[in-house]
Amino acid sequence: xxxQVYLDGRWYPKNEAKISVFDHGLLxxxxxxxxxRSYGGLIFKLKEHLNRLxxxxxxxxxxxxxxxxxxxxxxxxxxxxxxxxxxxIRVVVTRGVGDLGLDPAKCLRPTIFIITDKIVLYPESLYAxxxxxxxxxxxxxxxxxxxPSIKSLNYLNNILAKIEAKNSGCMEALMLNHQGYVAECTxxxxxxxxxxxxxxxxxxxxxxxxxxxxxxxxxxxxxEIAARKQIPFEERILTRxxxxxxxxxxxxxxxxxxxxxVKLDGRLIGKGKPGxxxxxxxxxxxxxxxxxxxxxxx
Ligand code: PMP
Numbered sequence: 001x002x003x004q005v006y007l008d009g010r011w012y013p014k015n016e017a018k019i020s021v022f023d024h025g026l027l028x029x030x031x032x033x034x035x036x037r038s039y040g041g042l043i044f045k046l047k048e049h050l051n052r053l054x055x056x057x058x059x060x061x062x063x064x065x066x067x068x069x070x071x072x073x074x075x076x077x078x079x080x081x082x083x084x085x086x087x088x089i090r091v092v093v094t095r096g097v098g099d100l101g102l103d104p105a106k107c108l109r110p111t112i113f114i115i116t117d118k119i120v121l122y123p124e125s126l127y128a129x130x131x132x133x134x135x136x137x138x139x140x141x142x143x144x145x146x147x148p149s150i151k152s153l154n155y156l157n158n159i160l161a162k163i164e165a166k167n168s169g170c171m172e173a174l175m176l177n178h179q180g181y182v183a184e185c186t187x188x189x190x191x192x193x194x195x196x197x198x199x200x201x202x203x204x205x206x207x208x209x210x211x212x213x214x215x216x217x218x219x220x221x222x223x224e225i226a227a228r229k230q231i232p233f234e235e236r237i238l239t240r241x242x243x244x245x246x247x248x249x250x251x252x253x254x255x256x257x258x259x260x261x262v263k264l265d266g267r268l269i270g271k272g273k274p275g276x277x278x279x280x281x282x283x284x285x286x287x288x289x290x291x292x293x294x295x296x297x298x
Contacts, residue, residue: 004081006074006114011081017113024107025094029154031110032056035254036089037119038079042293043089044254046072048217056150057093064093065110076296078114083298088119088255094153122171122259127282130262130274131251133185135240136164136173140183140212148183148212158186172251174240174264177212182238184213188253190261191222192238192246193277201231202247202277208235218252218285225284231277240265248275250282257289258282 005017012018025031034049050068057064064071071091079087091114098107122131138160141148146157158175165173165186174190177183184190184207195202204226209215226233243249247270249261258281260274 003115003117004078006078006112008112011078017115019094019111019113020097022097022099023094023111024096024098024104025092025111025153027098027100028095028102029152029156030060030062030104030107031092031094031153032060032062032151033090033092033153034151036075036091037254037289038085038087038089038296039289039293041085041296041298042290043075043079043296044289044293045217045221046075046294048220049091052151052215052217053091053093056152059147059150060095060152061104062093062095062110064112066112072294074112075114075116076294078116079296080298082116084116084118085298086118087116090115090117092153119255122256126171127259128274130260130272131172132170132263133172133174133261133265134165134168134170135265136161136175138164138175140175140177142178143210143212148214149209151214162186172261174243175212176240179211180239181211182207182240182243183211184216185251188251188256188259189213189216189219190243191219191250191252192243193248193250193275194242194246199232204231204233204277205236205238205242207238211237216252216254218254218257221285221288222252222258222281225281225288229280229284243269246270248278250274250278258285 002013004011036049094111096107096110141157161173191206244267
């Protein structure tokens with residue numbers, strides 16, 4: 001049976017789930033989205049994802065014409081119809097169908113769709129051996145222009161960075177902000193681990209989101225794991241120099257989960273292979289996803 005897609009209150013086979021060419025999500029990238037995961041019938045951090053979706057929409061003055069409870073129901077039903085216990089869930093809310101002008105007031109009703117599918121992760125070898133990254137010339141959107149905390153359909157900033165990384169033979173890009181400080185990657189937040197003072201435990205560092213990053217839900221889960229495991233953690237302004245000289249670097253995101261980075265701009269990071277703390281945090285994160293979440297059955 002073809003994949004069933006939720007679109008404005010109904011389910012359609014994948015090839016029949018269609019939206020108008022006048023939809024401002026398509027014409028202008030005017031809309032918001034979320035990427036969510038379920039693991040063995042548990043939707044991870046669903047409430048957090050829905051809150052972020054609603055917050056992004058609120059900033060855009062886009063009123064989502066359903067409640068979070070109704071959205072949750074629609075997600076669960078889409079998962080069931082597709083018989084998916086382990087899934088990637090994409091929720092999209094666009095401004096809706098309007099005319100060819102920008103004015104969102106001309107769009108009468110937002111378009112909502114939900115796609116649930118199997119997830120395509122990075123190849124397993126990258127988790128085992130680590131990723132090589134490059135810093136790209138495209139800087140992250142200015143928070144005063146299009147705030148990266150808004151998870152909007154306008155991902156061109158990230159796509160340009162992705163193109164530049166791939167042109168250089170890398171799968172992921174480090175994005176700096178306009179001041180040259182580390183912001184995040186094209187679809188992931190970034191962390192580093194460094195033993196700065198010969199302590200028994202190293203320090204876990206990540207840039208503050210106000211420098212130009214999405215407030216990642218995986219990022220927050222890692223921060224909470226670090227607190228539980230008594231790993232010292234700090235949000236700190238970071239430069240490329242800090243990353244080059246880190247003991248370990250890893251990325252976090254719903255799709256990628258936790259992926260080690262072993263090379264940046266030609267510099268080996270640490271010993272040039274995934275480090276032990278990345279491994280510990282990966283394992284803890286994995287355990288969390290298998291025991292916490294909104295439960296459903298098929
Ligand atoms: N930064 C960007 C630009 C992203 O698109 C994502 C993934 N949605 C993330 C970071 C990671 O966020 P999360 O952990 O909530 O998936």
